[in-house]
Every structure is written in C-alpha cells, then in structure tokens.
Amino acid sequence: MIGIYLLIGAVTLLYVYLKWTFSYWDRKGFPSTGVSIPFGGLKSVTQGKRSFGMAIYDLYQSTKEPVVGIYLTLRPALLIRDAQLAHDMLVKDFASFHDRGVYVDEENDPMSASLFQMEGASWKALRNKLTPSFTSGKLKAMFETSDSVGDKLIASMKAQLPQSGSKELELKKLMATYAIDIIATTIFGLDIDSFADPNNEFQVISRKVNRRNFEDIVRGASSFLYPGLEKFFVRIGWKQEATERMRELSNRTVDLREQNNIVRKDLLQLLLQLRNQGKISTDDSVWTAESTKNGVKSMSKDLIAGQLFLFYIAGYETTASTTSFTLYELTQNPEVMEKAKEDVRNALEKHGGKLTYDAISDMKYLEACVLETARKYPALPLLNRVCTQDYPVPDSKLVIKKGTPVIISLIGMHRDAEYFPDPLSYQPERYLEDNKNFNQAAYMPFGEGPRMCIGARMGKVNVKIAIAKVLSNFDLEIRKEKREIEFGINGVPLMPKEGVPVRLSLKK
Template structure:
C-alpha cells in the first residue's frame, strides 16, 4: 500500500514537472514561432535575470539588450519566461504610445484591490476605471493649482536651508539623496496631506519611515514580483500584495483622519486632499459601470502621490547636486541666475521667477536625461497589434518594455551620453531633437500625471541647496556614480555623497 502511494506520488510529480517543462519550453520558442527577431536569454530567468539576482544593475542590462535590438527597431525578449517586446526605435515607440495607443492602454502593473487596496491607484489602473480616475485627478496639476501650492514648497525649501546650515557646522559629508528624500517627504506631506512632516528635523519622522519601508523589498515581495512577471494571472489569483500591511494601515488611517479633520473644521488648503475630499463628497449620479470614489480608492491616489512623488524627485535632486558638485562652473552659473532672479523679485523665489530660470531648466532636464530614475516602463496590449513593417500580429495581452535609460544613453541621439551637458536642452537643441528619444515621464495619454509637480519640487530643492551653500565632492564621493544592482529605480550603489560649505557674504 505504502509503495503504491509513493509510486503514484512520483508519477504525479513527474507529470507536473513535465507539463511545467513543456510550458516553459513553449514560452521560450514564442518569438521564433512568430518569426520575430529575438535576443537569446541568459537563463530560464530571461534576459533580465541578472537584475533579479543582483548581479548587474538594470541600466547595464537595458543598454546591452538595446544595442542588440536597435538595428531592428524591436526584438523579442523574456521577462523571466514571459515573452515581451523590447522597443528600440523612437518611431515604434511613437506608434505604441500615440498612434495606436488604443491598443496599448494598460501598464500591466499589479492591482489587487481586495488584498491590496492601495494598489488601485492611477498608475496601475486600467480600462475605464483608469480614465475616470485620471480625468478626476488631472485638475490637481494645472498651472493655477500648482501656483496656489507654491508657498508650501517654499516653506519646505527654507526648512531644507536650515537643515543644511546645521550640517555645515558639523563639517561632515552629506548623503544628498537621503537629505533630498527628507525634503520631498515634507513637500508631499504638506501639499498632499496638509501635515507638517518634520522629516528634516526629526530622524524618526513617521512618513519618512513609511517611505523607507515602501522601498525595502522583502523576500515575500520578491516572490510576489517573480510571480507577477512570470504569470500575472497567477499573481491576481493568489491575491498577492506588494504593499506592506503596516504601510497600508498607516495611509488608510492618515487619509481618513485628514478627511475628518477638514470636514469638522471646514479647512481648505487647495491641495491634493481637498481634491480627493471633493470627489468623495460630490453627489454623483452613478450609472452602470461608473467608478465609485470610496475611501480606499481615494487613499490609493494619495498613496501613489506620496510614493512616486518623494522617491523620484529626491533621487533626481540628489543626482543634480552631484553634477553641480562635479561641475563648479555650472554651479556658479546657476547660482548667479538664481540671485539675479531673486534680486528682480524683492529677494523671493516667485512662481513666475522660477519658471523663467532657463539654465535651471536645462540642469533639470539633463539630470533626467542622464539619470532617469525609472529606467524602464511597460505597456500591455488590450487588442491585437500588428508589428510595424511586418505581417506579425501580436495577440491581446502582449507586453512591451520601453527602455528609457537606453534611449537617453544612445549616442545617436545624445553624443557622449555619459557626459553631463545642459546645452543639450537649449531651445535650439530641443527643436532639433528626434521625438520620443527623451521620455523621462513616459509619453502619450499615460504619461506621468504628476510630472509638473515633480519638476516644481525638484527645482525648488536644487535652488534651496545652492543659494547659500557651495557643493563639492568629498572623500566619500563616487564619480562616476555606480548603480545599485537589483534595484527597480536608478539608485546609487553607495549613495550620493557631497560636501556642503557656507558661501561668504562677499561671494553672494
């Protein structure tokens, strides 16, 4: 009897392994069967396995695959054993992002509202629900609304100056990205939640700790990511989550409390929470299929605004400060532009004055070019799509990768791409640039909804750091910067270390 059980168990196991082997084998012959050129994967983990196993940074892998693909315009690759189209031509990119956007509306990001309510945010939503939420949120990021919030960002900028002043007296090197993360956490807290975060003055600030937890990938989350990339349907079936439970509970509570406080005290600040409150309170005549803006859906939007806003902007500020420390002439020129603008505006950094700082904008754009914080994005097709110039039709549900980092470092579009050169973003240079080669915020209808806010807080962070302080490299500095292996974002391996010193009154 026992022997029979063992035999039956072995037969079942062999059967399961055989089916799995045949499935994986079929996946890895997908592009060959379609007649699409492909880049042979390194292992069963696909073309990007070295990032998952932390052997190489994603930026290096993207460049390698891009170089093998650029002559063809696109190639087939594998994200684990999931066949994925890799785009390596701006025209194909334009076709997917603009011309045939209706075939590629989805991003393929995880959204399991039942098990992970904060995953139902505008960046991850698909279909009609994405359109409804995006339409409702868009008014937050108009120039008029951002101008209303300008004073809130300036207050955080002044706090950053005070914090840097306290560090100067200690004569210690600073990790620019961490300092910037504290600044952007305070900005998002003020503009989104109406709360003074005190991340710069309090080393144990709650929001800063939550931000760190959001980026700290656990073993369980790595498993969930593996399932998501290899079998998205299984990710949903198993009701997996990428949001730590304590982070979820924190944001649900803090958003609910913000709603209740403002309702009770009739407080209005013209910020993100006010917009969400209006969506919650408006008397909607809901028809079939209309989106219901309940507390969890609204909190998800505040959550992604915080997560995406503090992380991407703080990393960009850190890299910008690094390049200004490397290039003293650029730092001096930018500081001169800032002081001239302030002199023309009674010593203040006004909204209009900030918009008029052309050299600051060139520094900002070149930082995004050289250091795109999100090195790649993805799209998922919702209908069959014919590959340009071929008879190959990809089925609905196909995935594609848009390698932002590789486009930004293609010498065909940006000569000597490893050189930091703000002149790439003069008006004349931008007019001559080939479209869809500079895409730090994506492109088309699914571009980053908060890009203008990100630009505003990043620029204020940069000018607040150089107004009264000189930035320079130190013993801890790494130049050129090496990237962290296995990171989803373009993070520096050992951080961005610089020295900050006070500028004498005679130098101002």
Template structure:
C-alpha cells in the same frame, strides 16, 4: 534506486519543459531577440537582484542596434522591447487607446486602484478628475508651502554641515521632498516619529517584491488571488492617514485647495464620472470608497517625494563633478532671484532656464523609472513591421537605452545641459526623452516635480555649493534592491558655504 532516478529525471524534464514552453514564441515569428534561460527568460540578473532592470534591458537594447523591436521574455512571458522612436510614438501617443494599461494589476483592496496602477476605465476617470491638482494655478497656490520647507531645509543642512561638511545627499533632499509633499498634498507638518515611519514605508514601497516576478510569469495572478505588491502596513498607513486628514477637516473642503481638498469635494459626490467622447459611449463611474481614497493618497505621496529626491541627488552629484556648470547655475539663480527682490515665485522659477536644462540633462542620464511598459488591449501590428503583439501582451520601453543611444545623444556619457537648449530640443524626436513617459498616460505629477525640485535647488545653491568628498564615487553603481534607479550606497558630497 533505478526507479527513483527515472522519476527524478522525469520530474526534471517536465519542469524544464514547463519553464521553457514559451521560448520558441518569437523565434517562430522571426522576431530577433536574445536566447532566454529556463524560468528566468532574459531577466535573470534582475530576478536575482544582481543588476537593476534598467541595465538589463539597456544591454538588450544596445545589442540589437538595427532592430525596431526585439522579442524578450520576462520570466516565461513573451514581451516586445520597442527600440524605434516612431514605433514608440505610435504605441504611446497615436494608438494610445490600444495601450491604456500599464499591465501591473493587483488587489483593489491593496492600493491597486491608485492612479499609477489602475487600468482602463478606472484610470480614465481618476486621471480626468485629478489632473486639475497640477495646473499652474494650483502650483502657484502651493508654492509658498514649498519655499517655506525650502528655507527650513537650508537651516537643517546648515546645522548638519557645521558639524561635518560631508553629507549623504539623498537622505538630505528626501527630507525636503517628504516635508513638501506632506504639506502640499495633506496639509501636514512632519515630526521625527513620522519621518521614521515614512522611512520604514519607503523601504517597503521601493524594495522590489517577488510578487512582480510572479505576475510576470502568470499575468493577472495577483488580482485573481486578491494579493498586493505592498505589505498590509503600507495599506493601513495610507488608509489611516487619509481618514485622519478627512476628520481634521470635518469632512468638508477647506481653503487650502490641495490634494485632500479635491478628495473631499469628490467624496461629497460619492462617485466620480469620466467624460464621454461620444454620446453613445458608456458612462465610466468610479465609486469613491475609502480604499480608493487611500490608494490615491499612497500614489501621490510615494511618487511625489522619491522621484524628485533621487533626481536631485544625481543633479548635485553632477554639479559637484562639473564646477563650471555649477558656477553657471549659481550665477543664474543669483541674477534671477535678485531681479525678483529675493522672492522665489512661480515666474521667477520659470526664468531659471539653465537650471531647467540641468534638471532635464540629469533625467536623461538617470531616468528614475525604467523600463516603461504598456499592455495591448487588442491584437496590434507594429507599424512598419510584420510583428503582431497579441491582446494582453506587454510592450517595454527602455528609457536608458534611448537616452544613451548616440544616434539621439552624441557622446551620451557626457553631462551636457546644452542638449536641452531651445535650439537643440526642437530638432529632437518627441520620444527621444522619456523620464516622465509620454502621451496621455505620462506622469501626472511632472510639473509638480519640476517646481518642487527647482525650489529646493535654488534655495540650496543660494547658500551652499557642493564638491566631491573622499567617499564620492567616480563611477556609479545602481542598487538592484531598489525599484527606482538609485545609486548603490547613496552619494556623499562635501557641502560648503558659498
């Protein structure tokens, strides 16, 4: 029995030291930060799915008000939380070439070569070739697809509202964004069976996987093991989807000029090349295999519907709580649409400036993707400090902490669209607002998201208004079982005809 106790004590001690072996890292470098816990580091509540990661890092951000950077541990890996806006600008913009990668690598056969997760040279080539999908000209060409789905959405809401005024807002707007991205990216109209499949996929994509924590503890392990953070079903679905659309179009581009047309144009070349900044720079090439095509189809779809659906859910929630703001938005929509003879055009949307301010303020209060992260390509000394981040280590940026910092946004809990008036915006630091990231690796679909959301809100508020229901939460909780910032239990509102 004594020997057994000695062995157990020895095993426990070894395990303890193994899972705390890195925890003097920041202390030895005189970098302030919260005390880590064995195995979990500073993210225990996130790992155990008690709190959303955005809130975990916001607590750390708020605790170290006088620091430019804070040393933190994701599991056992030392990372650096950036608080200072000038430091963030250096990392995300000025010295971007030192922080190209997001630092989430997994199997290239498991959708890992998508534009969001791809690293280095692969990302540069993909970004360069897919940026043209989101020009103003392309968005203007897609607008009729969005407005058609907007009209169908209004009819759908009217049928539901006639039976019951209280509705789950996210479920409704998600139906619109799924239909819109399917039409604009793939030229598809969705039926009920497809909606059910996509809702199943939604849970697979946006439910946090413990593969992420494993990769935090052993950076790069998923790629080495050829494992993915997504189930095979998701990979197979987007492989089949892209191949089906390619077959429907006979393997050649059509006149739709949408995402799949661009894919088909590139596919005829077999490989795609990046641009060279210098003559002696190596040529970057990506082979356009079926798995690369499926990976882009996946990220365009997933990013294209959920972020907008969650944003509009929060937007309608705030309008319901602030009827005076809702009245002002409705008045602007009516006035602008009337001037354009009832047609919602690209120029018409751009004149809805107050609606855009409401959209921006919504994303200030509710940054959907948080935290942001980048991996150092080489040892890098943080400007204005004596702190060096080592090659391969991760820097983190907590958008919510910044967006609720009274130094940048006085009375941050208040919903105030006037923060984003032209006058107020010009006086704000360029890195004080980060819902889409910033710098060369910001969200490629930002303009699409803004147009898609404004179409939906304009169509909706032309016919309806929203009010709190008996089930509308007064204080929101965020679902730790959702990787994006999502209200726990959703948000129910009353929808009333105007």
C-alpha cells in the same frame, strides 16, 4: 521502478514545457535575445547583480533590433528599441497600448485602483477628473508650503556644516527627507519635520516601502510580472504593512477634515472636492469641499488612499533622486554650475530677492539642468504597457498580439548615442530652444501621451526649489576627477549604490 518512470516523465514534461515557453518568439517570427532557463533575461536580477531596470538596460544594449522578444522569467514580452515606434505606441497608437498590464483589482482591493494601475474607461474617467489638480494656478497656491519645507532642508544642512571649511554630505538621504516632507505637506496637508523627527509616520512608511525582504520581493515581482498571482495573494488576505498603514493614515486624515470642515491648499483637499462634489473646481481660487445636497460620495476613502499612496511613492523617490543627481552633476561640470547659479541669482533679483513660483518659472537654465538629469538618470528607467488590440508593426510583417507585454527602456534610449550625441556628457544646453540636437521622440522621462505623469510639473517645481536654495546658500566644491554614479540592485527606480556624496561649505 514506477517512481523512476514518474520522475523521468515529470522531467520530460518540464523540459518540453520550458523549450516550448522559450521558443515563443521564434514561433511568432520575432528576433529575440538569448535566455537563461528558467530566468529568461532576468538571471542577473535573480543573482542579485542588477536591478530590474538595469537588467532591461542590458538587454537593450545586447541587440540593435528595433523590436526584440525577451523573457521576463517565464513571461514573453517585447522590448521596443526604436524611439519613433515607442513614441507612436504611447501617443498616436495609444488605443492599442492604453493599459500597463500590472496588478489592479478595483472591486476587491480599491487601494490598487491608483491612476498608475487602473485600466481602460476607469482610468480615463479618473484621469480627466484629476487633471485640474495640477494647473499652474493650483501649483502656485501650494508653492508657499513647498518653500517652507525647502527652508527646513537648508537649516538642516547648515547645522551639519562647520562655520569654516567644507564637509562632505550624502545628498540622497537628505533629499529623500526633503521629498517626504514635501509630499506630507502638499499632498496630505500634514505639517511634519522629518529633519527633526526621523521616526515620524511618513518616515516609517517610507522605510517599509523601501524594505527589501523576501516578502517584498515576491509581492513586487507578482504585481508587475504576474498580476493574477498578486490578485490571488490579496484575495487570501496577504496584506502589505506599508499599504495598510497608508490606508489608515489617509482615512484618519479624511475623517478629520470632513468632521471639522478643515480647508487646506493641498492635493487631498482637491480629492475631497471630487469625493463630495463629483469634480475638482477649475477655479484655482476655490478649495472648499462641502458635500452636495444629496450627500452622495463619488469617491470612496480607499480610492482616495490609493491615489495618495501613488503620489507619495512616485513623488518622493523621483524628487530625491533628481535633486541629488543634479547637484552631483553640477560639481562635475563647473561651467554648468556657474550658469545655473547665475540663472538662480538673476531670477531672484528680478523678483525682489524672494523665491516665488514665478521666480522658479523664470529659471530656464535650471529647468534645462533638471531635464538633462531626467534624461541621464530617469527615475523610472523603463515604461511598460500591454497590447490591448492586435497591432501590426509598421514597415514589417510582424503583428503584436493582444495581451503581449511591451517594455521601453528609458535609460537605454536616453543613453544611446544614436539618439543623444555623447550621451554620458551632462549637457543642459540640449534643451534650450535654439540647440535641440537630439531625437525628441527618444526623450520621455515622464512618460508620453495620455498616460504621461500627471504630476511632472509639480515634481519639477519641487526639485528646482531645493536646488535653487542649495545654490543660494552654499558653495559646492568641484570634483577633481569625474566619476559616474553606480546604481544599486534593489527595486525598479534608479538608486545610487553608495549614495550621492557632495562636498560643500557655507556661502561666504
């Protein structure tokens, strides 16, 4: 009998707790979306029907409220649908939303202290120190390395095509291989060829990063939704294999450079400058990284590994997706493809037939194509922040309390007809100087404000290299019927459900 009473009591307490939790936004006076207890707005994710980013997109489409309360399982958050408000939060009102609110533990887990995860003064200090790494001069110095990887991509594609006729290739996997090699060479300074050796160390790490077993799902969810739980997992010694392998690779490479005084023009070399000299040189011709006389290291090897892991994860998936999606859209829009090919051809002729950094910079229409792809297919479909001080919502009586998670659905805004006319239509002309007919506050595929993606320019250069080389070497077959790409259900980045198929042939 006592057991029955205890069971009834436990059920009653659980019911009261859930009712209290899922009435949070009602008590705060905010409008809210419907919920499915105990999943909140993420039932489709737990059922394996939608990815996290697309579940947030569904919530975006379910309401017209400019600010709406949602539930990330048991955690209340705010979804910002008003583009100008979202832009102001990231730029003008950055002081109230300067952190992401994800897992970071600088003291006990230095590898978690990446530029993406760090908070407050620590983030600001590191951001300022890393900014000189991505100047035009630095990118120009690294261009030759990226260009050589592009040549390997073209050689691999040619080897798969018949001498006459066309063949369908799955571009997403090809471009992922290209992107991994770009990261390995321009960031780590390691000369690898994943087209020839698909089981090299970087490919192994990539497969572990993209693995979606139970452990990876739990750790990914805890890092984003419940940072305190992730901190507990780390403290008890639950290590992630991909992170540990990246730490080992990074430390080994740092030791090799420092012990043998090796100098290369890559991002690791600039991090070694910061480690040994306390700053990255603003002189784009200086790449040496000798220690100062006192020998004090201003950056630990684990902190370096954390930044390299961030640039690896953020760089390769973004480059692979944006490149393959752009080429796919060109096959569905023949007029756009012809303009892109002409743009590439004219830039190459201007620079003596050689693909250089300046030639890539002169490809303005191709740049517009990349920007339009980033709108329609933002690699990271959402932005997240946490309110760092109470914030009165403009033109309302609502106040966002300190500690509240804030979500901005990029794919929601980018595919909203209110902000972008005919949003599913692929129109690079949107970004030409005399034709910007969209709400520019709504366009932020690389983030916005002080926490905008620090490597966005580098990423666009690498995407344009691949596209320019493909258009110069192959004829892409126009699709007879347009078909929108369906997205997969795993992870946060936008991933194609069934790859990105494009039929092409050797250029005659």
